[in-house]
Amino acid sequence: MNRFILTGLIFISSLVISNNTFAADTDVFAAILKKTDSLACTQPEKLPSHYGQGLVIMEDDKRALLANRVKDYRQMIADFRDINCRVQRQILSGHVGSKVGYVLADEISSITSKSNDTDERQHSVCSYNFVKEGSNWKVTLEHCSSLPDYSINPGDDALYYFHNPIY
Numbered sequence: 723m724n725r726f727i728l729t730g731l732i733f734i735s736s737l738v739i740s741n742n743t744f745a746a747d748t749d750v751f752a753a754i755l756k757k758t759d760s761l762a763c764t765q766p767e768k769l770p771s772h773y774g775q776g777l778v779i780m781e782d783d784k785r786a787l788l789a790n791r792v793k794d795y796r797q798m799i800a801d802f803r804d805i806n807c808r809v810q811r812q813i814l815s816g817h818v819g820s821k822v823g824y825v826l827a828d829e830i831s832s833i834t835s836k837s838n839d840t841d842e843r844q845h846s847v848c849s850y851n852f853v854k855e856g857s858n859w860k861v862t863l864e865h866c867s868s869l870p871d872y873s874i875n876p877g878d879d880a881l882y883y884f885h886n887p888i889y
Contacts, residue, residue, distance in 0.1 A: 748816035751825045751852055754859055755811060763807035763833070766795035774853050774860030782868050803837035814847075823852045823859070829866070845869045 754772060761768050769792055779786040799805060809831045816825035827850070832843045851863035 747818040748813050748823075748825050750818065750859060751816060751823060751850065752811070752813055754852070754861065755809075755825075755827075755850065758861070759807070759809040759811075762795050763799060763805055766792045766799070769795075772861060774855055774862040776862060778863050778865075780863075780865040782866070798833070801837070802833075802835035804835060806832075806834045808832045821854045825850050825852075 758769060758772050761772075770788055773788055777788055779788060779791070809829055812828045814826045814828055817823055827848050828846075829848055830843060830845045834842075846866040846868050848864065848866040850861055850865075852859045853862045854860075
């Protein structure tokens with residue numbers, strides 16, 4: 723009986739240690755993504771320094787170029803008054819190697835503005851691959867697939883039916 727309890731305690735403590743290790747390992751990637759989130763709606767010109775050579779950005783079934791994304795963010799900042807960008811991200815899985823790593827995340831991004839009562843939200847699951855260039859980690863793959871956001875009710879968002887298609 724004591725052996726069973728001791729084995730159970732060792733198993734549970736190993737799970738706690740491995741989960742804490744996982745969180746600590748992927749924190750470096752979460753911090754990079756948080757930094758890019760903050761730059762997108764304030765200083766998009768600084769975004770390229772966080773992305774690596776050979777970058778691939780996929781949004782659903784379309785490829786995006788970082789240069790065009792920077793232009794779009796700059797235009798959005800110019801068009802909207804009192805813009806507020808937020809990303810709620812939960813890291814679901816990940817791995818950090820010596821030169822390569824990745825995270826899988828569940829994300830809800832939100833852009834609000836007072837200039838025309840904009841409230842656009844996007845719920846996605848995203849994969850980010852990172853490569854170590856010198857001493858810095860850089861994003862080399864960003865692939866996000868849209869998911870329905872059930873927190874958006876009809877009438878709350880002009881894009882409701884885009885996010886929640888009726889079949």
